[in-house]
Amino acid sequence: MGAEEDKQKSIPVLPWMRSPIDVSSFDECPLTLLPCLDPRLKVALENMEISSLFPVQLAVWQETIGPGSFERDLCINSPTGSGKTLAYALPIVQMLSTRSVKCLRALVVLPTRDLALQVKEVFSAIAPAVGLSVGLAVGQSSIADEISELINRPKLQLGVSFDPEDFLPELQSSVDILVATPGRLMDHINNTKGFTLEHLCYLVVDETDRLLREAYQSWLPTVLQITRANDESFLPCAHTFLPSPFSLKTIRRSGLERGFKGKPYPRLVKMVLSATLTQDPSKLAQLDLHHPLFLTTGQKRYQLPEKLQSYKLFCESKYKPLYLVALLQSLGEEKCIVFTSSVESTHRLCTLLNSFDNLPFKIKEYSGLQRQSVRSKTLKAFRKGDIQVLVSSDAMTRGMDVEGVRNVVNYDMPAYIKTYIHRAGRTARAGQTGCCFTLLREDEVKRFNKLLRKAENNSCSKYSVPSSYIEPLHSVYESALEKLKETVEMETSRKRKTGFKSSLSGERK
Numbered sequence: 447m448g449a450e451e452d453k454q455k456s457i458p459v460l461p462w463m464r465s466p467i468d469v470s471s472f473d474e475c476p477l478t479l480l481p482c483l484d485p486r487l488k489v490a491l492e493n494m495e496i497s498s499l500f501p502v503q504l505a506v507w508q509e510t511i512g513p514g515s516f517e518r519d520l521c522i523n524s525p526t527g528s529g530k531t532l533a534y535a536l537p538i539v540q541m542l543s544t545r546s547v548k549c550l551r552a553l554v555v556l557p558t559r560d561l562a563l564q565v566k567e568v569f570s571a572i573a574p575a576v577g578l579s580v581g582l583a584v585g586q587s588s589i590a591d592e593i594s595e596l597i598n599r600p601k602l603q604l605g606v607s608f609d610p611e612d613f614l615p616e617l618q619s620s621v622d623i624l625v626a627t628p629g630r631l632m633d634h635i636n637n638t639k640g641f642t643l644e645h646l647c648y649l650v651v652d653e654t655d656r657l658l659r660e661a662y663q664s665w666l667p668t669v670l671q672i673t674r675a676n677d678e679s680f681l682p683c684a685h686t687f688l689p690s691p692f693s694l695k696t697i698r699r700s701g702l703e704r705g706f707k708g709k710p711y712p713r714l715v716k717m718v719l720s721a722t723l724t725q726d727p728s729k730l731a732q733l734d735l736h737h738p739l740f741l742t743t744g745q746k747r748y749q750l751p752e753k754l755q756s757y758k759l760f761c762e763s764k765y766k767p768l769y770l771v772a773l774l775q776s777l778g779e780e781k782c783i784v785f786t787s788s789v790e791s792t793h794r795l796c797t798l799l800n801s802f803d804n805l806p807f808k809i810k811e812y813s814g815l816q817r818q819s820v821r822s823k824t825l826k827a828f829r830k831g832d833i834q835v836l837v838s839s840d841a842m843t844r845g846m847d848v849e850g851v852r853n854v855v856n857y858d859m860p861a862y863i864k865t866y867i868h869r870a871g872r873t874a875r876a877g878q879t880g881c882c883f884t885l886l887r888e889d890e891v892k893r894f895n896k897l898l899r900k901a902e903n904n905s906c907s908k909y910s911v912p913s914s915y916i917e918p919l920h921s922v923y924e925s926a927l928e929k930l931k932e933t934v935e936m937e938t939s940r941k942r943k944t945g946f947k948s949s950l951s952g953e954r955k
């Protein structure tokens with residue numbers, strides 16, 4: 447495909463996407479100059495060592511708390527590490543800060559557990575300052591524990607007798623904001639008594655392009671249908687009812703009805719975000735957006751962080767692991783994530799690296815092949831700095847924010863620019879510098895150059911590992927390969943045995 451065709455393809459089809467708000471025209475804004483910021487939230491932000499808002503955060507603030515006043519749904523395409531989480535968390539928390547009755551009013555959906563945990567941390571750092579509670583529905587704990595965290599069963603006062611005719615204790619939400627993954631969200635929608643989206647005012651779909659591929663039990667149509675049904679029951683006259691303490695009626699944002707015929711009057715506000723937001727009309731249609739406003743950064747559809755330096759490193763296929771080890775050694779002990787193309791190669795590569803004697807860093811794998819508890823433990827150790835090199839498959843690392851990751855290595859070349867963006871984006875976050883290295887065979891170079899041309903800030907220099915790092919590794923490499931072979935054989939026979947045992951126990955049942 448020629449450059450002209452690439453350009454054509456990047457022109458958005460949807461009219462509202464053709465005249466976006468360019469986030470790069472915004473500057474950082476000190477908290478002291480931010481209009482309408484609740485002083486309690488200012489203190490909470492300062493406790494997080496945040497003294498100003500990043501451009502995307504200011505742009506979103508203007509469209510929500512500022513003059514935009516949440517009147518349109520927001521589609522936000524902003525580079526990795528630009529601060530999208532706080533961009534939606536802060537205005538939602540500020541908007542909900544005046545509510546006195548507790549019920550579930552904001553739902554944030556994310557594709558993975560670790561990501562949901564990370565986003566919950568951000569909400570938890572600001573929401574309590576204004577008396578709001580944040581819940582998590584990701585399947586980290588048992589469903590029973592999760593339910594008791596999310597649902598409050600009001601206790602009847604001892605000694606006071608109620609006529610059951612007059613009083614039926616209602617289950618109420620213990621949280622105002624819920625961060626969830628699609629699977630557990632659907633579990634609660636389908637099975638948890640007292641769990642309701644009836645009062646939902648804000649829906650955030652983070653990592654939208656990834657989540658739109660996640661059709662898990664049709665979570666998105668279900669959420670939209672529940673909230674829409676509720677929207678439609680809120681005819682303007684319903685506002686005249688006085689809310690009783692036991693049957694709460696929520697009045698959602700009264701969006702401008704004028705000009706938006708056919709849209710429910712008090713509506714659910716949606717915010718959708720990604721560093722690689724889809725422009726595909728059929729995919730975006732699934733979100734049923736209300737008069738959407740597109741916020742994006744720069745001219746090109748794909749943006750790499752401003753302070754990211756990309757490098758390509760040529761190597762023979764046969765010696766790739768050896769080049770990787772030499773590269774890691776040359777980078778020193780700073781935290782690094784190494785990406786491979788599959789869960790299997792993640793496991794193999796990690797095993798091989800651990801078969802090298804005396805490497806001066808600790809290496810662990812992180813992939814969808816592992817149990818969640820193992821993954822979470824690894825991630826925790828990586829955050830703490832107990833592990834320096836994380837060998838990872840793609841699926842798990844979108845949005846992951848780990849302080850101190852200075853380098854990312856594409857051991858296997860990514861097949862798509864989107865993959866490159868999300869992998870490289872684990873470094874150079876929040877305005878910091880960072881490097882992304884891609885190991886390439888000769889026959890991959892042309893394809894890689896073409897792939898990178900699709901992004902802005904795409905300069906990519908050649909990187910050579912000093913031969914003094916490579917030469918001494920040849921003999922160690924041979925013995926590491928031998929050890930790998932032994933480990934693979936051991937693992938295969940262990941799997942065969944456990945497979946045999948479980949098939950036997952299956953027969954006994």
Ligand SMILES: Nc1ncnc2c1ncn2[C@@H]1O[C@H](COP(=O)(O)OP(=O)(O)OP(=O)(O)O)[C@@H](O)[C@H]1O
Pocket residue numbers: 495496497498499500503524525526527528529530531532720721844845846847871875876
């Ligand atoms: N205003 C701010 N000042 C200082 N640091 C900030 C600010 N906002 C966010 N950060 C930090 O920037 C980092 C990146 O933020 P965040 O994870 O929200 O990025 P993102 O845009 O969602 O990235 P990705 O697309 O990879 O998910 C985080 O470590 C966060 O704490």
